[in-house]
Each structure stands twice: as C-alpha cells, then as structure tokens.
Amino acid sequence: MKIFLRVVRYAIYLGLSGVILGCLALGVAYWLISPRLPSVETLKDVQLQVPLKVLAADGKLMATFGETRRIPIDMSQVPDRLKYAVISAEDADFYTHPGIDIGGILRAVWLVTTTGSKHVAGGSTITQQVARQFFLSPEVTYTRKLSEIFLAFRIEGALSKDDILALYLNKSFFGNRAYGIAAAAEFYYGKTLDQLTQAECAMLASLPKFPSTGNPINNLPRALQRRAYVLGRMLDLGHIDQATYDQAMAEEDQSFAHEPPIEIEAPYVAELVRQEAIERLGNDALDNGYVIRTTIVSPDQEAANQALRDSLVDYDRRHGYRGAEAHVDIAAGTSPESLVGEIDGYRTVNGLIPGIVATVMADEAMVQLGDGQVALLDLKAVEWARPYVDDSRRGATPKRVDEVLQAGDIVRVSLDEEGNWRLAQIPAVQGAMVGLSPEDGAIRALIGGFNFSRSKFNRATQSSRSAGSSFKPFIYSAAMDHGFTPASVINDAPLVFPDVSRPNGLWTPSNDDGKFDGPIRLREALVRSKNLVSVRLLDAIGVHYAHEYVTRFGFTAQQVPENLSMALGTAAVSPLAMARGYAVLANGGFLIDPYLIAEIADRDGKVIYTANPVRACHDCPQRMLDEEQERANLAADGSSSFTPIATANASTTVPPAPGEPRLAPRVIDARNAYLVTSLMRDVVRRGTGSGAMVLKRGDLAGKTGTTNEYRDAWFSGFNARIVATAWVGFDDFSSLGSREFGSKSALPIWIGFMRAALADMEEQPFDMPPGITTARVDRDSGLLAPAGDPDSIIEYFKTEDVAQLAARPDTQEEEQREAYDVF
Structure with a gap:
C-alpha cells in the first residue's frame, strides 16, 4: 500500500511538473511568438477581395472581373x-x-x-x-x-x-x-x-x-x-x-455551373472599362468590389449586336460556302455518342451551333449536335451554299444536299425565324459599330467584332482603316469655310497627276461608277459621291489648309495624309473616331469626347467618381450668352468673325462656374455644320445612303464610304440625338468583293441599330442657326435664278453669300474657275 501511495505521489508530482513545464513552454513560446503576431483588430474592418462589376446605364450586368467569385x-x-x-x-x-x-x-x-x-x-x-x-x-x-x-x-x-x-x-x-x-x-x-x-x-x-x-x-x-x-x-x-x-x-443534387448572370452582352465594352478601371483605380481595381456604371443603353447595345451579326452573316452567305470546318472519317453504324465526342472542342458562336454530319443523302442530311439533338437539313437549308470561288465569284447553286455535305463533316447549323434548321458558317469578314450621343459623347452602344471569344481585337476603337467617301463631309466643311456654297459648281471630269510611286508614274483618280457628269453642284456631287469633285475641291482650297482644318473634328494630323488623296478618304481612322467627327456636325459644331464610364461606386455603394463630360449644351446659360455674342458679331452684311476655340488635340474649355456644366469647345461655325448636314440629308433621301429611308424618318443625315478595291465599307450617319458609324472589312485588308459598297455592306448594320435606337424617339429637325437663308438657284449653273424660273431649286446659303452673289453675280463663277477647270 505504501508503495502504491508512493507511486501515486510521484505520478502526481510528475504530472504537475509536466503541467508546469508545459505552461512554461507555452509561456516561452508565447513570449517568442507574440511580438510577431499581427493585430486582430484589422478583422473588424476587413476588406475581402470582391470582383469588379460592370453595369449598363440601366443597371443590367455586363461583366465581372477578378480572380475570385x-x-x-x-x-x-x-x-x-x-x-x-x-x-x-x-x-x-x-x-x-x-x-x-x-x-x-x-x-x-x-x-x-x-x-x-x-x-x-x-x-x-x-x-x-x-x-x-x-x-x-x-x-x-x-x-x-x-x-x-x-x-x-x-x-x-x-x-x-x-x-x-x-x-x-x-x-x-x-x-x-x-x-x-x-x-x-x-x-x-x-x-x-x-x-x-x-x-x-x-x-x-x-x-x-x-x-x-x-x-x-x-x-x-x-x-x-x-x-x-x-x-x-x-x-x-x-x-x-x-x-x-x-x-x-x-434529395437529388441539382448542382451545375451557374456563371454570373450576364444580362447584356457587351464584351468589347467590358474590356475597355476593365482597362480604364485599372488606369483610374490602380492594380486593385478588379478585387476591391467596385461597381462601374457605364453609358451603354441596353436596348441599343442589343440592337447593335444583332445588326452587326446578321449583316456579317448575310455578307458571308452572299459570297458562298467555304466548306466544312473539319472532316473526320466515320464508320457506318457509329453511335451518336461517339459522334458527339468528335465535336467536343467546338463551341457555339453567336447562335451558330457545331455539329457533325452523321448521314447524307440527295435530299437530306442528318447532323448530330453536341446536346444530343439531331438537325435535319433539306435542300432548302443548304441552297445558299454555292461554293466560294473568290471574293467576287461563286459556283453553281446546289441541286442535291450531298453536293454540299458528306458524312463526317463538322459544320455549323442555326435556327431560322420559323424554327427550321439551316446550314451556317462562321463569317470570315469582320465589322464594328459604335453609337454615341452628340450632346456629350456618351457611348450608347459599341461592338468591336463578330465574336469576342474568337478575336479580342476591338475594331471599333483600335483599328486604323481608310474611311473612303465617308470622309468627304469634312472636306466639304473645309470648302464651306473657304467660301464655297452648296450651289458651287465643280467639274466632274477625268484627272491625271504625276505620281512616282505608281508603276506608270501617274495617279488617275476615278469615280466609283466610272462615269463623269461634267459641271455639277456640290450638293449633287456629295449625293452621288463624286470622287473627282472632291479632289478638285481639295486642290482649290489647298491641301495644307484642309489638313489643318479636319483636325477640328478630332482627327490627329498623323491620321490624315497631307496630299490630294485625303479627298478620297485615305485617312486611317477608327469607327469611334469617325463617330466623334460626325458628332461635330450633328450637334452644331462642338467637339465632344466619347466616354464609357458614367459612375464608379465602392463596395459600400458610395459613389467615388462621376463623369463630367464636356457638353454641347445649347440651352446652358453660358452657351446661350456665347451664341448671342456670335449673333452680335455678325456684320451688317451677314459675314461672321467666327474663330474656332479648339482643334482636335486641344478640346479644352474655359473652366465653368461652380455648378455649371463643362462646355465643349466650338470648332466649326454652326452655319457650316448646318450646310454640310443639309447635304448629307440629301445623301440619305436620294443618294448613296437612300437605303436608310426604310426607317421612314426625315431627320437623318449620313454618308457612305467605300475604299479602293472594296477593302472597307462604311456608313456614318446621325440625327440630332444619336450618331452612329458602321464598318465592315477583313482584318488582312482583303477585298470585300466587287460591288460591296458601303451602302450594301455597312449601311444595313447602321439601319438595324438606328431602327431600335430611334424607335421611341420623335423626329427632331435640325435647328437652322441665325445667318442661314434660302434662295432659288439655277439647277445647272448654281447661280441665283429669277423668281418663277421653272428650272430653279431652293438652296441653303450663308446670308452673306447670297448678298455677295446678288451684288456681283459673276463673282461665284470667277472664284470657282480654278476648281472647275481640268488641271
């Protein structure tokens, strides 16, 4: 018993010693480790990584960015x-x-x-x-x-x-x-x-x-x-x-990957916003829970998406079927499951669904889709698929389905409006579209290509393509500033210039239709998009003067060649730059700055940034005072002493008074903008842009553009509330094909967008500024016509031009002789 008690006593001592030693060890460990432990007080206000959200103007989600959900x-x-x-x-x-x-x-x-x-x-x-x-x-x-x-x-x-x-x-x-x-x-x-x-x-x-x-x-x-x-x-x-x-x-588990509920598809916009967010907010912009509200108008963006994709698919079908995306050999009796495995690496692109041809006969083909469905294609479903030969030629219309497809072909199919399957293919051609407000530059819609996942290059903002005839309104504006009028007559006749860069040493510009109309008023020349008139006009006002003048519309001097080819639209610009330039005409002469980010809020909902763009703001008190001063500066004879406030690279304004909006600089005379706009209204009513009349509106103005060898197709147009530019072309500068003008390839995109954007917008006429008047002129000579002349037409003029022409009727003819002559 004594031995047992002794053992217990030793065990207790040993246990107590162990506890004491353990406590000492923990104490020493705490003494050593404690100074290096962080403060837990930070947990009271911890900032967890939260992804960046990008929203449309109406709050619909466009994208999320960040490493974590x-x-x-x-x-x-x-x-x-x-x-x-x-x-x-x-x-x-x-x-x-x-x-x-x-x-x-x-x-x-x-x-x-x-x-x-x-x-x-x-x-x-x-x-x-x-x-x-x-x-x-x-x-x-x-x-x-x-x-x-x-x-x-x-x-x-x-x-x-x-x-x-x-x-x-x-x-x-x-x-x-x-x-x-x-x-x-x-x-x-x-x-x-x-x-x-x-x-x-x-x-x-x-x-x-x-x-x-x-x-x-x-x-x-x-x-x-x-x-x-x-x-x-x-x-x-x-x-x-x-x-x-x-x-x-x-309970059966119903889990599957639910990606963020993107409500508006605008990946090109979202990427632009992501880049700007990093510039504004730093490297933590994507993980600090910021919410960015953009200027994008959801219905407009959806319309732009659909219009561009439909138009590119239509273009692609016009030029024929390029064949299956791939082909695999399949044995007879291969199971549908095995066929599905052959298309695992293919993804649906804008409604164009991948599939593999399982069987094909003269009148029908069976296409196995990845989700187990089978698409049946009859002759009507493939009749568009004439073989592609080159950019301007196609083969014969197929008479049998097996002329187009064979078993093992990996192809695309889509559903038409009636719910029928049709053979499809992903377009090789590309396009871009941008719509913005001419009032302040708010971008309402932007799409930079057919599909972002296939090509992240944003053609709406990053491309540099020749603008073709859509650049002519800027040359005409320079001419109006130089003394020409819509009634001025220029000779539409052949021209030859020495050019050592060409094989024969000569440059011989021509009209798209190959025809020459002789003496023609400027209004008609723009309506018919006469290249030779533009070249003569540019030569008459001076290349250097015009080169400096067009920078007022937001273009840089480096974008625009300082030679006569400028008249044919050889300036290398993006669709966004073109839309900005046209906005100057749409808003009466003010240079705005396009922008996408309207507001930024932090993770707590506190707004930390609100856009304050420069605005045309015709009804702003300071603007009204400025315009009143301009009217006062009109001389007794109607002439104007207007001087542009800023050029393309200096869109600065006088700082506004507290609470007042920032006013966009005036870069061209309001009367100049009105005259050029009136010419472009006729382009839409009865010229190369007449396809836009399908919208049945009288408040539209615009201009088509087509470059040499049909490499680029453009249409830029506007009313007083919206400016939009559409472009179509190949990334490798290949030809779009014979007769693929801007009116055929690009205008349908513009129409599809504007149909939706203007749906609930009443017609709004362009306000005629003070100093503009109308007069009757002879439709051939462009000179003032006597009252009652049956051949006369109504034309718009600056007031002083009518007065000068009435006082000296031969003045206009003399001033235009240099541009009229064949030189």
Whole structure:
C-alpha cells in the first residue's frame, strides 16, 4: 500500500511538473511568438477581395472581373439551416469553446507522437481556421500551429462568435473560384442563401474540406458522401429531426455551373472599362468590389449586336460556302455518342451551333449536335451554299444536299425565324459599330467584332482603316469655310497627276461608277459621291489648309495624309473616331469626347467618381450668352468673325462656374455644320445612303464610304440625338468583293441599330442657326435664278453669300474657275 501511495505521489508530482513545464513552454513560446503576431483588430474592418462589376446605364450586368467569385454577407443573411450545417461539419462546439478545442488538440498531439507525421486530422476550430485564412501561411509547422492558437484566443477576445463565423463563411474557398458561401450558392445552385434547401446547405457546408476534389461538379459521388456525413452530424447534434434528415438524404443534387448572370452582352465594352478601371483605380481595381456604371443603353447595345451579326452573316452567305470546318472519317453504324465526342472542342458562336454530319443523302442530311439533338437539313437549308470561288465569284447553286455535305463533316447549323434548321458558317469578314450621343459623347452602344471569344481585337476603337467617301463631309466643311456654297459648281471630269510611286508614274483618280457628269453642284456631287469633285475641291482650297482644318473634328494630323488623296478618304481612322467627327456636325459644331464610364461606386455603394463630360449644351446659360455674342458679331452684311476655340488635340474649355456644366469647345461655325448636314440629308433621301429611308424618318443625315478595291465599307450617319458609324472589312485588308459598297455592306448594320435606337424617339429637325437663308438657284449653273424660273431649286446659303452673289453675280463663277477647270 505504501508503495502504491508512493507511486501515486510521484505520478502526481510528475504530472504537475509536466503541467508546469508545459505552461512554461507555452509561456516561452508565447513570449517568442507574440511580438510577431499581427493585430486582430484589422478583422473588424476587413476588406475581402470582391470582383469588379460592370453595369449598363440601366443597371443590367455586363461583366465581372477578378480572380475570385465572392459576394460578402453578414450573419443576418444566413439561415439557421445553413449556419448549423456549417457548425456541424466544422466545429460542433463553436458557440461554447474559447477559440480552441483542447480535446481536439490533444488528439492531434497524440497522433503526431504516435505516427510521426505532422499532417494529422483534428484540432482546428472555426476560429483557428479564420486565423489561418487571414494571417498565416498554409505551411505545416509547429510554430505556425502555435501562432494559430494564440491568434484564436485574440480573435475570440476581439470579435463576437457571429462576427467570426461571418468571416469564415466569407473567406473560405468552396471550389471553382467561389470564395465565400454566397458565391458558392450562386455558382453551384444559382440561388441566394435563403433559397437553399437543407440538402444544398449540407452540400455547401461540406465543401471547405475538399473544395477542388470533393465538389459536386468535379466529383459528385464523393460530394454526396460528404453531404451525408454533414446531415448525419446535424441529426446527431439535434439541429434537424429525422424527417428532415430523410428528406434531405433522398434529395437529388441539382448542382451545375451557374456563371454570373450576364444580362447584356457587351464584351468589347467590358474590356475597355476593365482597362480604364485599372488606369483610374490602380492594380486593385478588379478585387476591391467596385461597381462601374457605364453609358451603354441596353436596348441599343442589343440592337447593335444583332445588326452587326446578321449583316456579317448575310455578307458571308452572299459570297458562298467555304466548306466544312473539319472532316473526320466515320464508320457506318457509329453511335451518336461517339459522334458527339468528335465535336467536343467546338463551341457555339453567336447562335451558330457545331455539329457533325452523321448521314447524307440527295435530299437530306442528318447532323448530330453536341446536346444530343439531331438537325435535319433539306435542300432548302443548304441552297445558299454555292461554293466560294473568290471574293467576287461563286459556283453553281446546289441541286442535291450531298453536293454540299458528306458524312463526317463538322459544320455549323442555326435556327431560322420559323424554327427550321439551316446550314451556317462562321463569317470570315469582320465589322464594328459604335453609337454615341452628340450632346456629350456618351457611348450608347459599341461592338468591336463578330465574336469576342474568337478575336479580342476591338475594331471599333483600335483599328486604323481608310474611311473612303465617308470622309468627304469634312472636306466639304473645309470648302464651306473657304467660301464655297452648296450651289458651287465643280467639274466632274477625268484627272491625271504625276505620281512616282505608281508603276506608270501617274495617279488617275476615278469615280466609283466610272462615269463623269461634267459641271455639277456640290450638293449633287456629295449625293452621288463624286470622287473627282472632291479632289478638285481639295486642290482649290489647298491641301495644307484642309489638313489643318479636319483636325477640328478630332482627327490627329498623323491620321490624315497631307496630299490630294485625303479627298478620297485615305485617312486611317477608327469607327469611334469617325463617330466623334460626325458628332461635330450633328450637334452644331462642338467637339465632344466619347466616354464609357458614367459612375464608379465602392463596395459600400458610395459613389467615388462621376463623369463630367464636356457638353454641347445649347440651352446652358453660358452657351446661350456665347451664341448671342456670335449673333452680335455678325456684320451688317451677314459675314461672321467666327474663330474656332479648339482643334482636335486641344478640346479644352474655359473652366465653368461652380455648378455649371463643362462646355465643349466650338470648332466649326454652326452655319457650316448646318450646310454640310443639309447635304448629307440629301445623301440619305436620294443618294448613296437612300437605303436608310426604310426607317421612314426625315431627320437623318449620313454618308457612305467605300475604299479602293472594296477593302472597307462604311456608313456614318446621325440625327440630332444619336450618331452612329458602321464598318465592315477583313482584318488582312482583303477585298470585300466587287460591288460591296458601303451602302450594301455597312449601311444595313447602321439601319438595324438606328431602327431600335430611334424607335421611341420623335423626329427632331435640325435647328437652322441665325445667318442661314434660302434662295432659288439655277439647277445647272448654281447661280441665283429669277423668281418663277421653272428650272430653279431652293438652296441653303450663308446670308452673306447670297448678298455677295446678288451684288456681283459673276463673282461665284470667277472664284470657282480654278476648281472647275481640268488641271
């Protein structure tokens, strides 16, 4: 007995010594580690990574950017069935322990001692996991574990249990780039937290253990096992009853990848916004939860998308079928499942669905699609598919389906408006379209190519293409500023210039139709897009003068060649630059700056940036005063002393008074803008742009453009509220093909966009500025005609031009002789 008591006494001494030594060891460890521990106070105002959101003007989601999917929540948004699922899975005693689970730690110590491995299960509470997630590295060391324990105590002392659990739920990784429970619920189930079933709550609660290898998308069997474990723990702990358990266990998992619900497709816009966000907000722009509202008008963007894609598909079909995207040899009797495997690497592009031809006969082909559907193509479905020969030639119309397709062809199909399958192909041609407000430059719609995933090059902003005849209005504006009028007569006749860069040493510009009309008024010359008139006009006013003048419309001197080819639109510009230039004419002479970002808010909804663009703002008090002064400056004879405030590269204004808008600089006379616009209204009414009259509006003006060898097709046009430019061409500068003018290739895009953009907009006539008058002129000579002359027509003039012409009727003829003569 004495021996037994002695053993017990020694055991007690030994135990106490161990406790004392352990405490001393912990004290020393804390003394050594504590100075290096971070302050847990930062957790009270933690800034989690939240992706950047890009919205349209009406708040519809266009894109999200960032490395993580995350939707921060607080505990008031977490239903009890989800909260207790997480606690049951991770830390049953969370609401009662002081931050660590002593029993769990002792078990972990025992396993480390007996196995010799540092990688053992157990021992980490939710609080410890929060400490690790926010402050520590994932390395497995004793020092890191002790730091985790000490931090857990500090966290428990600084935060409430609900605050700690909220941090855990927001920070934890749930697989598939989903960080945080709310992002996981949206990604796997497309639901908010309050919409989750008990089974779905248990599934999500199980994911932090094995987020990549145990989620229901990557490994459903393992995920279901983990779900069952969590439900069992909830039942054992009394968080659910038997009926709820049975129902949840029987529930079929409905998870699949729910990508962010993009409501407006505008990837080219979104990428522009992403780049500007980084410039404005720095490298953390994509992870700090900013919300950017753009100027994009959702219906306008949708119309631009559809118009461009439809027009490019129509162009592509006009030029024939280029053949299957690929071909594989298939044996007779091959199963549909095997055929589907052959198209795994192909993705649907703008409604053009990939498929493989399973069987083909004279009157029908069966195309197996990736989703198990079968598309039946009859002769009508392939009759457009005349073989492509070159840009201007096609082969014969097919008489049999098997002339076009053969078994094993990987092709595209699409549904027409009646729901019938049709053979399709992805266009090789590209296009771009941009629409903006001439009032302040707000971009209403922008698309930079047929499909962003196939080509991220933004042709609306990054391209430099010759503008063709769509550049002529700027030359005509320079001429009006130089003394010409819409009634001025120029000779449309052949021209020859020496040019050492050409094989024969001569440059012989010509009209698109190859015809010459002789003496012709400027109005008719623009309506018919006469190239030779533009060249003579440019030569008459001077190349240097015109080169400087066109920079007023926002073009740089480097974009515009300083030679006579400028008259034919050889300036290398983007559709956005063209739209900006046309906006000067649409708004009465003011240079605006196109912009996309209207507002930026931080993660808390506080607006930190609001756009303040320069505006034409005709009804602004300061603008009205300026225009009143301009009217006062009109001399008694009607002449104007207008001097442009700014040019293309100096769109600065006098600082506005507090609360006043920033006024865009006036760069051309309002009367000049009105006269050129009146010419372009006739281009739409009865000229090369007459196709736009399908819109049945009288307030449209515009100009087509086609470059040499049909490499580029353009149409730019506007009313007083919207300016839009459309372009079509090949990225490699190949020819679009014979007769592919701007009116045929680009104008349909513009019409499709404007039909939607102007649908609810009443016609708004262009306001005639002071100093403009009308007079009757002879339709042949352009000179003033006597009253009652049956051959006379009404023409618009600056007031002083009519007065001068009436005083000296031979003046105009003399001044125009240089431009009229063949030189």
